[in-house]
Amino acid sequence: MDYSIEKFLWAFLGLFIILNWGMLMSALMRRIGAKLAGRIGVPLYQPWVDLLKLMSLKTWLSHGVMYYIGPVFRLVGGVGMFLFMPVIFGIEIWSNYSFSGDLILLLYFQSFGMLGMAMGASESGSPHAAIGISRGLSQFAAVEVPMTLAVIAIAIQHQTFSFSEIMAAQQGGIMNWTLFTNPLASIAGMLAMLGAMSHSPFNLVKAPNEIPIGPPTEYHSSFLSVLRTNSAILHVVEAALFMNLFFGGADSWYMYIIKTFFVYFISVFVGMVFPRFKIEDSIRWFLKWPTAIGIIAVIVAAYW
Amino acid sequence: MVGPIYIIALALGLAFFLGFFGKSLKTFSGFVMLAGLAGMTFISGQWLMAFVDGSATTQEIFTAGFKPPFSINLRMGIEEATFTFMINVIGLLGGIYLFNRLKEVGNSAMSVFIVLIMSLNVIVMTRDIFNLFVFVEIGSIATAGMIILDKTSKSLQAGLKYLLATGVISGLLLIGIIFAYYFAGSLNIDGIIAANLMASKAGAVAVFLIIAVLVLELKPFPANGWGLDVYESSNPGFGAIVSAGTATAGLFVLYKVLPMGGDAWYQYISIIGLITFVGSNLVGTQQKIANRLLGYSSIGQIGLVMTVIGLQPILGDAFAFIAFALLLNHFLAKAGLFWISGIIKKENITDWSALRKNSALLIMFVIFIFALIGFPPFPSFFGKYELIMSLISSDNIWVAVVILIGSFAEGIYMFRWLGHVLKNENSEEEVLDIPWNKFIPIVLVTVSLLAAGFYSVPFVAGANYFYFVPLAFILFLGLIDFLPAYIKNTVSIAGMGYYSWLLYPLVEGDLMRTIFFAIFMFGGILTLVVGYNKSGKREGFYPVALMMYAGLATIVTTDNMFGFFFGWELMTAGSYFLIIRGKRSKPHAYSYMLFSVAGAYLILLGFGLAHASGQTQALIALKDISVLPTLAYTLLAVGFMTKTASLGLHIWLPGAHGEAESDVSPMVSAVLLKAGVFGLMLLFLYMGEQTGDTLLFILGWVGAFTALVGNLAASFQEDAKRMLAYSSIGQLGYILFAIAMMTQLGWLAGFTYVINHFLFKAILFMVVGGIVVKAGTHNLYQMGGLIKKMPLSFLAVLIAMITMAGLPPLSGFAGKWLFYNAVILKGWYIQGVIVFFAGTIAFLYAFKLLHSIFLGQLKDNHRNLKEISPSILIPVYILIAGIFYFSAFPQDVLEPIGNMLANYFPSTLEWAADGNAVTILSNWNGNAVMIIIISMFVLVLGYLWLITGKTQKLEQFNIVYSAERPFRPETTHVSHNMFAGLNKAIGFLVAPGITNFWNNVSKMVLDFAGVVRRLYSGNGQVYAIHIIIYIVVFYLISIG
Amino acid sequence: MEEDKKDKFLAPENEIRQVTAPDGSIIEVNPLEDYFSQDRPKPYKVRKGPVEDFLNWARAESLWVLGFGTGCGSIEIPPLVTPRFDMYRFGIQMRATPRQSNVFVISGYLSVKTLKRAIRAYEQMPSPKYVVGLGSCTINGGMYYDSYNTINRLDHYLPVDAYIAGCMPRPEALLAGFEGLKKLIKAGKGHKANEYVENLDWYKANQKKIIKDWNMPDYNW
Amino acid sequence: MEYVIMTTGFALAIFGLYGLLSQKNLIKIIIGFSIFTTGINIVMVAIGYVRGGIAPILDNEGISQIAAQKSIVDPVPQALVLTSIVIGLGVTALMLAYVMKLYQDKKSLNINDYKNLKW
C-alpha cells in the first residue's frame, strides 16, 4: 500500500511514456498500412497534431452530464488498466498500483470504461451510437469467452492470477513463454485479442459509413481528444496485457516497446488482410473456434 | 346428562311430529326443526365435553334392555361423541343455511332433513351391522330426497343415478351381512370381529362384501360417477351436508368395521384411498363446474382420510390426530366452500369473480382453499406434516409420495379456481345477495377452522404456539383494513420492527442466520417504506405482505424442521397473494404457486427422510440422513431450487416478478428469493461435501446454465421488470453455483452475491417499479431520455447496475474475485467460464436497461414527468449507502463471514492488515481499488474540465443524423431487439424450450385427466356397471 | 423570421401536436421548439500570439474533411486517398460525422434541397471550421447558372474560405486548394465561422429566401 | 330344499342385476332391481333355515315349547328380511317416483337420454 507522491509520479511518467508510445505506434501502423497500399501515409507526428487540433477547437456541445463524463469513464478505464498492471517485470518503481489486484481485477476493469462510454454515447440520443454500442457489447460478450478460457488455462498452469508471478514463470528464455509452454491457451487468447482490439474483421462497431463511426459519433473537440488519448493508452495496455500473459512480459522499456509493437502489429496485420465480419458471424466465430481451442487448453492444463 | 338415545328419539319424534303442522306454520316448523337439531347438537356436545374433561367413560346403550348380541346396542365413546357432534353441528348449520329452501319445499323436507342427520348419528353410534345397514339406507333415501331440493332436470337425473347405485351396493351389503351372520352367528360388529371370519374363504368374501360396500358408499375413484352427479346438481347447501356430514359418518363406519378384515384389509383400504385421492384430484384438474369440482375435491379428501384409516396400524399413536385433523379440515372447509357456492350461484368457476364483491366472503373462500391444500395454520397442514413424517419413518415413502402427488393435483385446480376468483372480470351490475342465515354458518366454520389449527399445535412435535403470534398480528391488520394505506404501513413497519427485535436473540451468534435475518427483516421494512407512495387503502396488501415476512422470519429463526416448513408454507402463501395483486399476474401467480407447492412437497419428503433417520424434528437431523440420503438431499435441493428459480424450475419467475406491483417486485425478488438460498445453504452445510459430491457437481452445472440462460434471456427482454426478473434468475444461478462449490471461497462468494443481489435488486426493482408506474408502461422501448427528468433514479440504477455487473470498484467485484479464486481452486473451470460468460452478458442488459429508460430519446408523453417519490428514493439511497460501505470496506463484511465459514471449510483466504485479501492464487484490495479509481476519476474529470470551455446545452434532436433530422423520438430511440446480432447467433439458447416442456407436461396431465374422466359417461347404468367392475376387480386383488 | 416561417410549408412532423401523458394530462409538443435548442450561436474569441500560431499550425495540419458529397464534384474526392494523390501525407483525412470534421467541401453545384442539408451539416461542425467551394458552380452557378433549382453563389449562404475553380477541377487542384486553405489557417485567417455567426441574420435571410420548406430551427446545433 | 332356495336366490339376484345393468328402459331397470332385491331376500331366508325346522312361533300348539325351541328355524333372518323388504319397497317407490318425474321432463324412458351430467 503505497500512495506516496513519488509512486504517483513514477506512475504518471509511465503513463506519459505509453501515451506517446501509443500515439507513435498508431502512426507507425498507419504508415505500414499505407505502405501496403503503396501510399506514403501520415507523418509520424500526425496523432499529436490531431490531438492538439481537437483540444484547440472552440465549440463544446453537451448532451448532458453522462455525455460529459462518458469520456472520463473511458479514460479512467484505460488509465486504470495501466495502473493496475505492472509495467516492467521485476522493477518496483514500474510496478504501478498493481498491489490492488491482479488479472481478475483487470479482466473486469476492462469493461469499466466501456460501460461508462456507452452511457455517455447513448445519452447523446443518437441512434447510431446506440447501435454501435449494442454491437460492441454483443461482440465483447463473445470475445470474453475464449479470453476467459485462456486466462483460466494460464491460471491453472501457473496456479496464480498474479501478473508478476505469471511473468516470473516465463522468464529465462523464449521457450518459457506461455506461447510455447501453453500454445493452445495462447492461440485462444490471441484470437480473443483480435476481437478486443476491435480492428477489422471485428470492427463493425465503428462502421464509419453505415453508422457514422458508431458510439463516439457525437463526440467532438475536447471530448474526442480524451477518447483518442485513451485509445492510444489502451492499445498499448491491451498489447501489454497479452504480452505479459503470453510473451513473457517485459523486463525493460526496450523489450516493452518491441513486444507491444509486435503484439499490436498482429491485430493490425490481421485487420489488413481480412474483410469485416457481420456481428452475428463474429459472435458465432468467437464462440466456435477460439472457444473450442480454449476449452481444450483448459482441459489440457487441468488434466494433463 | 342426556342419553345419546335421545338423539334418535328427539329427531324421529320431531320428524313425525312435523306432520301435524300444516302449510301455514312453515316458519314455526322450521324453528322446531332447528330446535331439534340444536338439541341433538347439545346432547352430543355435552357428551363430547364430558369426554374431553374426563368426567365420562365410554357408554354402551342397550336398546330394549338386552345385552348384545341379542339386541342392538349403541356406543357413546369419545370418538362417537366427536363424530356425532360434528355431524350435528353441520346439520344445525346446514339447517340454518337451508332454512328458507326447506321452508319453501315444506314440512316433509324438514322431516327428511332431520332424519338424515339422525341417521348419520346412528350410523356412527351403532354397533350392530344390520342396524348399520338400515340407517345407511335411511341415509341414502333421505339423500335421494334431498337431492331434489332444487328440483331441476339435472338433480332428478342425479337422484336416479344415486338410487340405482346405492340400490346395487346395498343389495351386496345385505348378502355380506347375512353371510357374516351365518358364519359368525352374530350381528354385532364386535361379535363378528371376534369370530374372525377371515379364516375361511367364504367368511372372507362376506367381510369383503361388507367392507367393499362401505367403501363404495364413500364413492371411491373411479366407481363414483353417481356421487359426483349428486354434488354437481344438488343444492350446494345439501352438498355441504353430503360432503361433510355423510362422508364423515361413512369414514367412521369404515374405521369401525375395518377390524373385521384384519391387517390385510388396512392395506387394501389405504390403497383404495390413495387411488381415490390421486385419481379424483387428477380428474378434477379438467373440471370447470364449481360444484362438481368441489365434488371431486370432496371425494379426493375422503380418499385421503380413507388412506389414513388404512394406515392406522402403521401410524400408531399419531393416527388419531392425523385422521382427525385431515377429516376436520375437510369437514369444515368443504362445508364452507359448498355454502359459498350456494351464495355465488355461478356454475362455472371462471364466473366466480363475483365473490370479490364481498371481501369477508372472499377471505373465507381463500381460507378454505388454503386449508384444503394444507397450508398453515390450518389443521390439514399439521395433519399432513405429521402424516408424511410418520409414513416415511415407517418406511412407506411411496405412500407419502403418492399422497403428495394427489395433494398437488388438488392444488392444480384449487389455485386455478382461486386465480379466477381473484383476477377475472367482474360485472358491476350484479349484486351479491347474502342472507344472514347463509353467512353465519360460513363464518362459524371459518372460525372453527382457525381454532382447529391453533389447537393442533400440541399434537405435532416441533410446533409452537409462538408461530401464531405474527398470525394474530396479521389478523389485526386484516381487521383494520379499512384504514388508509399510510396508517397501515406505519403499523406494519412498527410491527415488523418489534417482531425483529423480539426474534433477534434467536439468531444472535449465528452469523449466517443473522445475515439472512437482516436481509429479510431490514429488507422487509425498507420495501414497506416504499409503500408510502401508494394512495388509497391498498385493501388486503398488508396482511399478506406481513404473512410473507412472518414466514421468512420463522424460517430463519427456527431450529426444527416443522418450524421451517411452517414458515416456508406461510411465506409461499403470503407471496402468492402479493404476486397475484399485479394486474396481469393471474397465470404467473398460478404457476408460481404450483411450482412452490411442488417444491414444498419435495422439501417435506426430504424432511421426512431426515426425520426417519434421526427420529428428531431438529434441523440437525439433516446432518446424517441414513435413509436414502442421496434421494433426500436431492429432493431437498430441488425443493429449494424451485424458490431460487434454477434452470428448469424458473419459468414462473419472470411473469411473477415482472407483473407484480412496483413495491412487491423488490419484496419477492430481492428478499423472498433469498429464502431458497437460505434453504440451500442450510442443506449444503448439513449435507457436507462428501455426501453430496455428485449432487453438488450437478447443481454446479445447473447453476452455471441458470446464470447463462437467465442473463441471456434478460438481455432479450423488452419489458423492464421482466428483464430484472430474468436477471434474478441469472444471479440466483451464480449463487447456486458458488455455494455448490462447497469451499470457503465459494461460500464467501455466495454470501457476497446474496448481499449484493439483495442490495442492487431491491434498488433496481424499487426504482424501475416507480418509473414504470410514472411512465405508464413496462416496455423499455416506450421510455427513454428520462435521465433529465429523474437524475437521482438514474444514479441509483447506474450504481446498482455497476454492482450487478461486478465492475470494480463497487462491491459486485468482490463476488467476482472470490468466485474466480474459488473456481480455480475447486477445479470447475468450464462451468466457471460459462458463469463468466453469463457475467459479460449481464453488461448487455445493464446497458440496455439504462439506455432504454434513461438515455436516448425522451418520449413526448414523458415530457412532464417528475422524479419518483422520495418514499422510494429514501430506501434506495439507504441501500446505496450499503453498497458503498460494502465496496469500500469489504473486509468488514467478508472477514467475519469467512471466519464463520472456517468452521465448516478449510480457510483459504487471509486478510492483510491493510485490507488486502489474499488467497494462494490472487490478491485484491478493495479499499485501494476504491481509492485509486476515485482519485483517477477526479483527476481525469478535472483534466477534461480544464480543456473544455463553456458548453452549449443541446436538445434531444440536436444530433448529427447524416445531415438529416430525426422525425420522432419513437423512431430515433434504439431499444427494441437491441441485441439482434447476439440473438441471431446464440438466441437459440433461450428458445422457450423449458416453458414448452412444462406446458407439454401440464397438457399431458390435463389430457390424461380428460381421457380418464370420459369414464363418467353420465349414464346411471354405466355407473352401476362401474360399481360391479370395482367389486370384481377389488375382489380379484384382495381375495381372488 | 418568425412570420415567414408561418407562410412557409410546414412539414407534418413539425406541426404542433398533443399527446396524453401517463397521468392523463395533455401535453402540447411543438417539435421545432421542443426538440431543438433555440439558442443563437456566439462567435468565439480569436486569440493572438505564439501559442495561437502553434495551434493554428496544428489546425492546418489536421484537416478533417466531412465525407459528404454534395454535388457532381464529389467524384473528384475519392481519388485523394489513392496512392497517386495520398492526401493523408498532408494531414488531411475524411470523417464520417460533422461533429468531428473541420472542412466542408461543397463539391460543385448545390441544389436547393442539398443546400438545406449542407447548412445543417455546416452548423453542426465544431468551430473553427472551413468551407471549400469546389468548381465553378459554387462561384457563379457555372453551367447551371439559370437552373430553377440550384444556387449560384455559395457565399450568400455559407461563408467560404477557399474556392477551387474549374469544371471540374482535378484532384491535384483539390490538393492545391487544401494547401491554400492551410496557408490561410496558418496565417490566422481561418475564422470564417465567426463571420457566419456574426452575420447570421443576413445568411439566414438568404437561406430562407430560397429554401421554401425550411422546417428546421434557425440554427442547427 | 334349502339348496334350491339358495340357488334360486343367488340366481335371481344375478339375473336381476343383469337386468338392471343391461336394460335401457328405466321401468325395466327398476324391475331388474326388484328382482335383485328379491333374490337377496330369498338368500336371507334360506340362510335362516334349519333342516326340518318350523315357523318360530311358540304358541304351544302342536308341539311342546321345549321341542319347539329345538326345532324352529332361525327367527333372526326372518326379522331381517322383513326390514329388507320394506327398505326395498321404499327404494323402489322412490325410484318409480323419480322415473315418473324424469318422464315428465323429457318424455323418454331410455336411460341413455339422461346424460346431462357427466365428466
Added chain:
Amino acid sequence: MGKKTLIVLLMVAMAAVLYPLYESYQGSEQLTELGQYYADNGVQDTGAANLVTSVVVTYRGLDTLGEVTILFLAASVISFFLSFKKEDRKESREIRNITEILTTASQVLIPMIYMLGVYIFVNGHLTPGGGFQGGAVIASGTLLMFLSNPDFKLSHKVIHYVESTSGVVFVLIGVLGIFMAGGFLDNRILGLGEVNTLFSAGAIPVIYTFLGLKVGTELSNVLGIFVESQNEQ
C-alpha cells in the same frame, strides 16, 4: 353387443365372487347361538309367542324404527317432490271406464280388507304377520279404492295426522322404555301378560297397532300421491 357381452361377463365374474358364499352354505342343522337364545328366552323376555315379532319389535326394535322411518321418508320424499312444477302438467291421462263388477266388488271387499289388515297387525305377536304386513294389506285396500273410483282423493290431512300420531307414539313408547324398563324400545313397559293371549307381550301389540296404522297410511299416501300425479298429467 360389446356392452351386453361385457355385462354377461361381469355377471359371470360377480357369480364367481359370490360363489364361495354359495359353496360354503351347508344348510343348518341347528340354530345359531343367537337364534337359540331367542328360542330359549324370547318368550320369557318379551312375552310374544311369535319370535319373529319379538325380534322385530323388541330385540331389534331400533331396526324397526328405522324401517318405519324409511317408509315415512319415502312417502315424504315422494310427496314433496311430486308437488313441484305443477305448471308443466298440461296433458291429462285418459281414464278407462271402470266396470260395474269392480265397483260393486270393491264396495264389499274394501272393508273386509281393512279388517283383515287390522287383524294382522293386532295379532302380530301371536301369529305370523305384524304391523308391516297389516299395513300393507290396508294399503292394498286403498289401492283397490283407487282402482274402483278414479276420482277418489285421499284426505292428506287425515293421513298426516294418523301417520304423525303413530310415529310420535312409537317414539314415545320407545322413550318410555328407557324410564320404565331396560332401555329404548323395551316392550316391558306394560305387563307381559300371559303368552298367547291378545293382551300379552307388553307394548308389542300397541306398537304393532300404531305401526300398522302408520304403514297403512304411509303406503296409502304413496299410492295416493302417485295416482294424483298421474291424474294431473
